[in-house]
Amino acid sequence: MLEIKDLHKRFGDTVALDGVSLSAAPGEVVGFVGANGAGKTTTMRIAMGVLAADSGQIVYNGAPLGVEQRRRFGYMPSERGLYPKMKTGEQVAYFGELHGMTKAEAKRSAAELLEQLNLTDRMGDFVQDLSLGNQQRVQLAVSLVHDPEVLILDEPFSGLDPIAVDVMGNALRDRAAAGAPVIFSSHQLDLIERLCDSVSIIGNGRIIASGSVDELKAKEVKQLRISVDADEDLTAKFTGTVTRDGDDYLIEDGDDQEALRIAAAAGRVTRFAYDQPTIAEIFREAVTR
Amino acid sequence: MTQNEPSRLRGLLLVAGREIRVRGLSKSNVISLIVTVVIVGVLAALPTLIGGNSEDEKIGLAGDTAPAMQAQLEAMGGFDITMYDSADEAEKAVEDETVDAAVADGSLYSRDGVGNEVEAKIDAAWQAASVQTNLADAGLSDQQIADALTVQPLEWVTLESEGGVGSTLDYFTGLIISIIMFMMLMTPVQYIAMGVVEEKSSRIVEILLTSLKPWQLLGGKVIGLGVISLVNLVAMVAVGLGVSAATGMLDDLPAGTASAAVSTIGWWLIAFALFGTLAGGVGSLVSRQEESGSVLTPLIMSLTLSYLGAIFLLNAPTSTFAEVLSIVPPFSGIAMPTRMAITDVPAWQIGLSGVLLALAAAGALALGSQLYKRSVLYTGSRMKISEALRRAA
Numbered sequence: 090m091l092e093i094k095d096l097h098k099r100f101g102d103t104v105a106l107d108g109v110s111l112s113a114a115p116g117e118v119v120g121f122v123g124a125n126g127a128g129k130t131t132t133m134r135i136a137m138g139v140l141a142a143d144s145g146q147i148v149y150n151g152a153p154l155g156v157e158q159r160r161r162f163g164y165m166p167s168e169r170g171l172y173p174k175m176k177t178g179e180q181v182a183y184f185g186e187l188h189g190m191t192k193a194e195a196k197r198s199a200a201e202l203l204e205q206l207n208l209t210d211r212m213g214d215f216v217q218d219l220s221l222g223n224q225q226r227v228q229l230a231v232s233l234v235h236d237p238e239v240l241i242l243d244e245p246f247s248g249l250d251p252i253a254v255d256v257m258g259n260a261l262r263d264r265a266a267a268g269a270p271v272i273f274s275s276h277q278l279d280l281i282e283r284l285c286d287s288v289s290i291i292g293n294g295r296i297i298a299s300g301s302v303d304e305l306k307a308k309e310v311k312q313l314r315i316s317v318d319a320d321e322d323l324t325a326k327f328t329g330t331v332t333r334d335g336d337d338y339l340i341e342d343g344d345d346q347e348a349l350r351i352a353a354a355a356g357r358v359t360r361f362a363y364d365q366p367t368i369a370e371i372f373r374e375a376v377t378r
Numbered sequence: 379m380t381q382n383e384p385s386r387l388r389g390l391l392l393v394a395g396r397e398i399r400v401r402g403l404s405k406s407n408v409i410s411l412i413v414t415v416v417i418v419g420v421l422a423a424l425p426t427l428i429g430g431n432s433e434d435e436k437i438g439l440a441g442d443t444a445p446a447m448q449a450q451l452e453a454m455g456g457f458d459i460t461m462y463d464s465a466d467e468a469e470k471a472v473e474d475e476t477v478d479a480a481v482a483d484g485s486l487y488s489r490d491g492v493g494n495e496v497e498a499k500i501d502a503a504w505q506a507a508s509v510q511t512n513l514a515d516a517g518l519s520d521q522q523i524a525d526a527l528t529v530q531p532l533e534w535v536t537l538e539s540e541g542g543v544g545s546t547l548d549y550f551t552g553l554i555i556s557i558i559m560f561m562m563l564m565t566p567v568q569y570i571a572m573g574v575v576e577e578k579s580s581r582i583v584e585i586l587l588t589s590l591k592p593w594q595l596l597g598g599k600v601i602g603l604g605v606i607s608l609v610n611l612v613a614m615v616a617v618g619l620g621v622s623a624a625t626g627m628l629d630d631l632p633a634g635t636a637s638a639a640v641s642t643i644g645w646w647l648i649a650f651a652l653f654g655t656l657a658g659g660v661g662s663l664v665s666r667q668e669e670s671g672s673v674l675t676p677l678i679m680s681l682t683l684s685y686l687g688a689i690f691l692l693n694a695p696t697s698t699f700a701e702v703l704s705i706v707p708p709f710s711g712i713a714m715p716t717r718m719a720i721t722d723v724p725a726w727q728i729g730l731s732g733v734l735l736a737l738a739a740a741g742a743l744a745l746g747s748q749l750y751k752r753s754v755l756y757t758g759s760r761m762k763i764s765e766a767l768r769r770a771a
Contacts, residue, residue, distance in 0.1 A: 134584070137588045138587070138588060139584050139587050139588060139755055140755070156591075157385070159588060159589075160385070160588070160589045162588065164585060164588045165585075166581065166584040166585060168581040168584065169581065170577075170580040170581030170582030170583070170584065170585060171580065171582055172400070172576070172577075172580065172582060173576075173580060174400065174404075175396075175400050179399075183392070183396055184585070184589075186392055187389065187392055187586070187589045187590060188589050189385060189589075231585065232585075
């Protein structure tokens with residue numbers, strides 16, 4: 090269990106974080122969402138120890154996070170960086186060793202990952218000679234090479250091609266399935282919706298909404314949507330506020346069971362469900378509130 | 379995965395190892411090393427190539443003094459001696475170019491004179507042989523002659539207590555030491571700063587610092603480039619000495635050359651710790667390679683001044699200026715080994731200089747690593763040193 094507790098951070102007069110708390114249970118994929126400048130990167134950098142918080146702490150499995158444990162984390166910073174004049178395979182293996190792997194383990198793991206990423210024949214090339222997309226894949230390999238216990242990834246999907254997006258998504262799910270807490274930030278909300286178990290939304294240095302994806306959606310439930318194959322107009326028969334969306338009826342503040350009976354009596358009910366907002370809608374709602 | 383190993387040392391060594399692999403084995407470094415080694419080899423062989431007198435001088439001898447002359451010349455070495463029965467035969471041999479010169483009956487025959495060195499040697503041999511022959515004619519036994527000819531060499535008493543430059547060879551030893559020290563500090567110092575800026579500008583430092591402490595990253599870089607420089611230095615010395623040995627020049631080098639080389643390495647290590655960590659510290663103040671020149675200027679200036687001071691010192695090794703320069707860090711790093719090569723330096727000055735330089739290196743280590751720690755993750759415009767030190771780490 091990784092817990093980020095009550096982080097505060099100021100840069101000069103700017104308050105970057107104002108009491109940010111966030112947690113990821115073993116096997117949980119947490120999406121970290123927020124507008125640019127909201128505090129995502131600052132939070133993640135503090136969690137990874139590359140930035141010190143003014144106050145607050147990072148707790149891992151019940152104890153304050155130490156350097157040795159952090160070495161077993163996988164991290165992808167928002168600003169990508171690789172040694173331009175180092176060979177691809179050598180570079181990925183080097184990071185494996187820095188994370189505590191033996192030379193042989195690191196070499197093997199690097200070769201496996203690069204094969205998954207279709208980079209096997211580029212292993213002997215300098216990173217600067219790869220295309221930008223391939224450099225992104227190498228970056229991904231660097232963050233996964235040591236088989237990390239926890240993943241903290243800042244915008245891992247930005248700049249990735251569809252194949253790499255799949256590899257990355259699978260890697261996140263695999264790590265989570267193996268029991269690792271995973272936290273990643275993204276502006277691609279469809280990916281968040283697809284991959285995450287829970288979401289934390291940050292705005293102006295504060296967490297403004299968080300919870301499991303289902304919880305958040307339930308909280309924001311809008312109206313009941315009913316489609317009926319019926320000739321007559323049922324608007325007047327339903328109770329509550331009834332509006333039409335094409336042929337569908339949208340009902341707010343009504344009795345759903347009674348509405349179902351009325352609809353079934355009138356004809357074949359092809360759809361009866363509460364409209365759920367997308368994460369994107371929840372996000373927009375949360376930040377504008 | 380094994381996690382219990384002493385990771386702090388391992389991290390340091392991993393960083394150093396990467397520097398050695400990537401920078402030391404890079405094409406540019408290997409090529410420059412080969413070129414340097416070839417230049418050193420040629421320089422070492424140059425005296426022999428120019429001198430060209432590896433062939434023995436062919437000398438013909440005849441007359442009463444011939445046996446004594448033969449003994450003298452053979453003792454000196456470098457002569458190929460032929461004995462003739464008469465002065466005429468010897469003269470003929472010179473004419474025929476069978477020999478380069480001939481000594482017979484008190485005359486030196488040659489086609490168009492002999493070289494200064496050969497002349498001096500023959501002259502000395504002639505005088506010694508003449509004295510020997512005269513003494514034998516006077517009825518002395520061989521033992522008596524030998525006793526009479528045994529001379530104690532002059533004892534040198536230098537009244538200027540600390541002496542000036544011992545000899546031309548000492549001067550050149552000093553010059554070479556100052557040049558090598560300068561090069562061996564200048565190059566790695568620039569590479570360290572470039573490496574720090576490279577990691578900073580490519581933002582890779584952010585990933586590195588999740589598994590390494592700043593001191594491991596900076597220390598590993600300094601150690602790695604130090605090792606590369608040492609290897610280059612050792613290669614140069616080995617080739618220089620090897621070529622000298624192969625051409626027979628080695629015996630002519632001053633007796634203290636080996637100890638001078640060893641102590642120079644010691645001075646280099648301390649001076650490198652000083653300049654290397656400072657270079658890393660100031661390198662971290664900037665975010666782009668183009669800006670690294672400006673923050674390195676003070677370091678390069680003081681290195682250049684140390685070098686120029688050492689060159690000046692070669693001509694006045696006993697002056698107050700030389701004494702001050704070889705004691706005050708960071709100039710002492712180059713000045714002291716240079717001064718030690720050309721003149722006797724009182725032990726207390728060497729000790730004081732070493733302690734001061736080591737203290738300065740310790741201070742540089744603290745300052746450099748603090749600067750590095752505080753500014754390496756800061757990106758943007760160039761940071762002032764005072765600003766970096768005010769920042770919380």
